[in-house]
Amino acid sequence: MTNRVDPTLMRDFKKYGAVGIEKCFNCGTCTATCSLTSNDSQFPRRIIRMAQLGLRDQILGSKEMWLCYNCGKCSETCPKQAEPANIMAAARCYAITNYDTLGIGRLFCRVPLVGGLIAVLLAIFFGAFMYTQRETMSTESLKLFNFIPYEFIHTAGIVVMILVALASLLAIFNMVVRMARANDITIKTITGGARMNWLTAFWDAVVVQPLGQKRYREECDIEENRRVWYLSKWFIHAATMWGFLGLVLATALDYLLEIVGVKATGAAVPIWYPPRLIGTLGGLLFTYGVTVLLVKRWRAVDKAHSYSRPSDWIFLALLWFSGITGFIVEIALYLPRAPIWGYWMFLFHVSVSMTLIFLLPFTKFAHSLYRVVALYFHALKPVPVIEPAKAGTD
């Protein structure tokens, strides 16, 4: 296969925030420094090289960029200070933009002002829309679903979910097609190989790595971990993710309990009540994680957090607002007297959360999807290559 150079890509990459990409002289320090890279998945240099030469298909078909957790060690040691970690982040941004065929992702990555505006407008739209459906604000106790009818939120939520799911599937499809093309992945890659290959890969891609943060925890920034665990990079990332998932789980459980008729959604329950317990813990973790991330980026504490692009801020802001408002609502819910601001906070929370979810395939949030897909392909054991029998003997 001949690869034709495309000089425009590197300039493009700079627009995605790859500040140092042109400085790289391909010494390989970054790749050899990275503890996550391996001979089947080499990065960051491979990604940098593809971007330097403009090999778009190879970049968009690569799973490598999603295996990176942005620990920043490569940038710390780079002899040219080409910021490889930052280039990896830019590559992810570039991929998010390109997998999304709707063009919305492009706005968030390339035209951050518009992206930000979209997020704000969307939140206002959701808020205003729900506000039109408002009913009563009880001051006796915080009866949130008397304020905005539960059915309405539910329906709106489902509509948003379906739209998001459609857009996500489309983007994932794009990704898979490109990845399959670039890496010669066929159905046989999934079904062939070791028995239960697809299942073990799935287990690894969904549970062990993202949920367990295995490699991030064990292989990435080991020195960092030795310091204080609650400030280590993997834990902050894990706290954010676990917290978020905890909140989602709590919401889902709450809903589930209503369906099975145990309790009404939104009804005040004791602290030990599982959905509430999960929700409170999740909220705490989530708020902690996102806050630390924001502070790190704001203070540019290390190489990995030095080059924040607007899409990072939009994503973190959405996360933070949805988390913190949810938490405040939670507090309001258990105050002896229901404060009026609790209703407004609830409205705010629902709008921001919906915006966050709605924008999932288009913002940095999309990494949660692509990373799982990439991890899945990465975890597939290769189909053993059977050497064709040599004709005759020498």
Next chain:
Amino acid sequence: MDDLHMDALVIGGGIAGMQSALDLGDQGFQVALVERDPSIGGRMITLSKVFPTLDCCSCITTPKMSAVAHHPNIHLYTYCEIQSVQEHGAGFDVSILQKPRYVDISKCTGCRECEYECPITVPSPFDRNLGAYRAIRVPFSTAVPQKAVLDPEYCLWCGKCEQKCPVEAIDFSQQPETFTIEADSIIMATGFDLTPVSTKKEYGAGKLHNVIDPLMMERFLAPTGPYGRVLRPGDGKEPGSIAYVQCAGSRDETLGITYCSRVCCMYAIKQAMLLNGALPMADITIYYMDIRTFGKGYEQFYQNAKAMGVNFVRGKVASIREDADQNPILKVEMTDTGEIVEQTFDLVVLSQGIVPASHPTVSLPLGSDGFISVPAPDSAPCVTGRPGIFVTGTAAGPMDIVDSIVSASAAAAEASAYIRENGSRLEVEKEALYA
């Protein structure tokens, strides 16, 4: 001491300084050669063999040292430090500190009786602290002058040497003395130091047992070296596999040194070739980014090394750690294939680069790289920012021996022209010079 008048004062008795002094002396100028150490010879005399001819290094250096010592027009001041340099007309008043040797060099015959008698063993900087010598000693076997020197830091003042000395040369009462030389011109030949790697924690920050600097390897390979063979400093084992980490102190912004040190590729290849001879069974691998064998005969030298079986791998070594047996382990991406390897070696040499040596007190404008600034390299490559002061060798940036020697002769030409055009010598004397 009386004030002295010289046509030129050369600071630094390494190969560049010696060559400048010889070229000026050969033209009939009176030259003072001031050296900080007790012997001239500089870095070069500590090397094993030199590229690309693989001549034994002392075969080239010692005759020059000898020629300097015997030259009627060259006045040697060893173990001296420059204190200050003041303009004086077109020339300079140079104040020099003679450090006490505690040995009267007019009496010492270099018989080494004191050295044999001395009970104190101290690490020898000549051998990069790999070997040891005595608190009183002739600095090394081919030292010029062949005179003993006592190291007061370690001396117990037991007086054994004094009793043993057959010519009563030991003089514990010596004090530092300052004297002044009036010189019409100055040549800076102050040389280099290795780039420090203590800040490079990825390479062990100088704490790994079997990771050494290239000058240590030179001492291992030198026939006059401390052990007479190549071994691991960690445990004395003979290494079966040796790796060279190129650009371990150059072209690296994390060290703050962005320039190329120019000599490391060639010395690594040279050492690899010599190791091939010394340890024929050893595997030698050189990890590099660009092989810079640019000089006359250098490219062929590189090709010969390849043909000889030295393994060249492109990729900058990312990190070095050691295993339980103190074997260094390198991690590197072999960029030709993208393969990431962790390779265990018995011995690793960090190809450290060149930084300016700590300067004597001659205030001169420096370049952004820390070396003495040469404002017009493409019209006057040896002229510094201060009239009458010239620079040569590695004081003006990384340079190999061949280039240093040529540059030394060039500096001599500049200095001699300056002396003729501006010097304070009487016209009569100038005429007499070439009569």
Next chain:
Amino acid sequence: MPENQQPRIGVYICHCGGNISGAVQCESVAKALKGLPNVTITRTDESMCSDAGQSLIEKDIQELGINRVVVGACAPMLHEQTFRGAVTRAGLNPFLYHHVGLREQDSWVHGHDKTAATDKALRLMSAGVAKARLLQPLDPIRLGAEKHALVIGGGVAGLRAALDIARQGLRVTLIEKSPFLGGRMAQLETVFPTEEEARALLHDLIQKVTAHPNVTIFMGAEVMGVSGYVGNFTIQVKQHSRGVSDDNAEALMSACTQEVPDPFNYGLTKRKVIYRPYEGCYSSTPAVDWDHYDGRPFDVNGWPIELKDEPKSFELNVGAVVVATGFDPYTPPQGEYGFGELPQVVTLPQLIRHLALSKDGKSLQWNGRAVRDVALIHCVGSRQVDGVHQPQEDGQVNNYCSRVCCTASLHMTADLHKRYPELNIYDLHQDIRTYGRGHEEYYRHALEDGVRFLRYNGEEVPEVSPAPQGDSHPVLVKVKDMLTYGEEIEIPVDLVVLAVGFMPRDLHGLDKMLKISRGNDRFLLEVHPKLRPVETAVKGVILAGSAQGPMNIQESLSAASAAAAKVASLLGRGKVELPPFVAAVDVEKCNGTGACVEACVYEGAIALQTFNENGEEVKRAVITPANCVGCGACVAVCPNNAVNVQGWTLAQYEAMVEAIGMDLPAMTEVTA
């Protein structure tokens, strides 16, 4: 005089820091030699050439009355002089010394067989001792030296050498083959790393040289013959006419219609046969290009004016010669990377000229179209590999690195980027060798300017081919890029620039006339890269600049100044000493056959003279040492062996051969 007494021979064997002792059992050899007649003492030492080693010899001469010294060490080329010096210091005649090469011709080549190496060392040393027995004190021939040097070549190295020699108070004559000074440097625009204007620097230098009272310059002049020796060379020079004068130059130039490709612009443009290479050149008077002028008269105001080259020949007497003849850029053969076949392929020097001639526009224009993408290929004509590259006419490939091209190329890309920021530049290299002070900065700049670097393997060079019809670009460059894991990368470009290396120049016999040799790379050869880096094997002939090998401007300047320092040392005192190895006649044996005179081809070296011997008129051969070169042609033909080359006598050779053939009593013991 100790030398007239019975020979007392001191024999010294050097370990050469293991270089010799690694293969030769030096102690055994010393022990065996001890038994030879006249050998007073034998010693071995770690390093005979060190001060301590030399002192050992001096001490033995003074204390043991040693009057012949034999040292077995490295090649005599390296240290014979060193030991002669030591012997002299001890008060002995320096020619009572004999040097045996035990390293290059024994230990280094027979290391696998230590016994044989030891035996050989013993035989060579005993031959040395045999010669030493017959050594006689000799005195060097002392000659007056012209305090005048010749510099050949008016490029930057030649100019600098001339200036520095002049500044040392010596007279200099500079001759330049072309009618203008400046050489290759004049063809450059700016220089790295300072980005100064090349011509401004050059003209500053020319100004200093031409203004110096000690300098004489001949342009359009070449060396036709060389005779003599250090201190007293006679150089035949031919100087071509300039053809025009300042008075008629403009009229003739406007009348001139004959045009030829302009070598100053590497054939990119044409110029008239009466020309100045560029505005502001030195000398400013135009000159006629005699090689191309068709001889037809010019029509000046209706008058036909015919120009004729009337070369002047003259002789120069100089004490030393500095060869600063420079280099030629490599010209790729037809088809190498499409050169000469595709109009889009140029060399780096050509592009430099092209840029100098181009007006600044929005884009770089080449071959009538705007250039968007450029590929730059390094190591064209350098680092060539046998079997991959087309050999030169002499069958060799240029396997050396040309040293300058990497930085020169990146200096060019910086300029291109500055002028045409939209240009995409691809740099195809093997290694980037920006070694010098400030050079790595160019690499950094190139990277930051967005130059894409691709690395090819020297054995699989890039391919340049015309693009298929309908492609967006006219040329495709294909390369297996080692930075992309050896994948084949295709680069569509509008222009391919070949970073050509340095070629040694055809000196039209000058090297032969000066009797200087060339190295494996065919550049002029120095004696030793460290001991005598700018001197040739011919005393008084010194190298400066890129005639010796690839060098940038800074390095050429250093080399030129170094050459000047050597000239100053050599000629400053107005006298030189020559080795005494010339023929000498033993009048006792000579009976005037005249065979020697017949055999000698050197003018005035040997002649028959009539003497009165016991009242009888006899003819005897007489030598004039300054004219004798010591070849020994007279020795072979003398029926009486009455003539010998001093220091290399037939008797000495016979004794040496005999010693080699002989088995010493101790030999079996030593080599058993």
Next chain:
Amino acid sequence: MSQSQQPKILILGTLSGGYAGADSTGQSHLDYPPNTYILPVMSPVMFPPEFYLRAFEHGMDGIIVMYSGTDSPYKVEADGTAKLINRAYQLMKERGMDIRRLRLAAICTVCVKPFLKEVNQMNDLLEGIGFVKDEIAAHASAIVTQEAAHG
């Protein structure tokens, strides 16, 4: 094994040619048989033909004259040496010696490969034809036999 049991090769190398070429070979650390003894000469044009005969008598089994040929700094070296060697061949033939024992070769200062080729060729030859002393003895006895037959 002592070299006295090996055929000996004498090499007369010019300082501007063969001798420097041998030094170059040494600098490249290229092995060749050790039974070679190189003597430096200014120019071999100084050796009368009889010199070679005497060298053979002293036990030199092969002689290579490594001169500088046309590259010599001495004008007569190229032609002059060739003439002298030709006369030496005559003398050798008269004595029943294999004239291949004496060779004239142009070797330059960096002629490493030609130097090795010459040395190895001569060695191969000597391995085949043996010691010169045997050859001389055989010739002498042949003459004796011949004379005896005639006598």
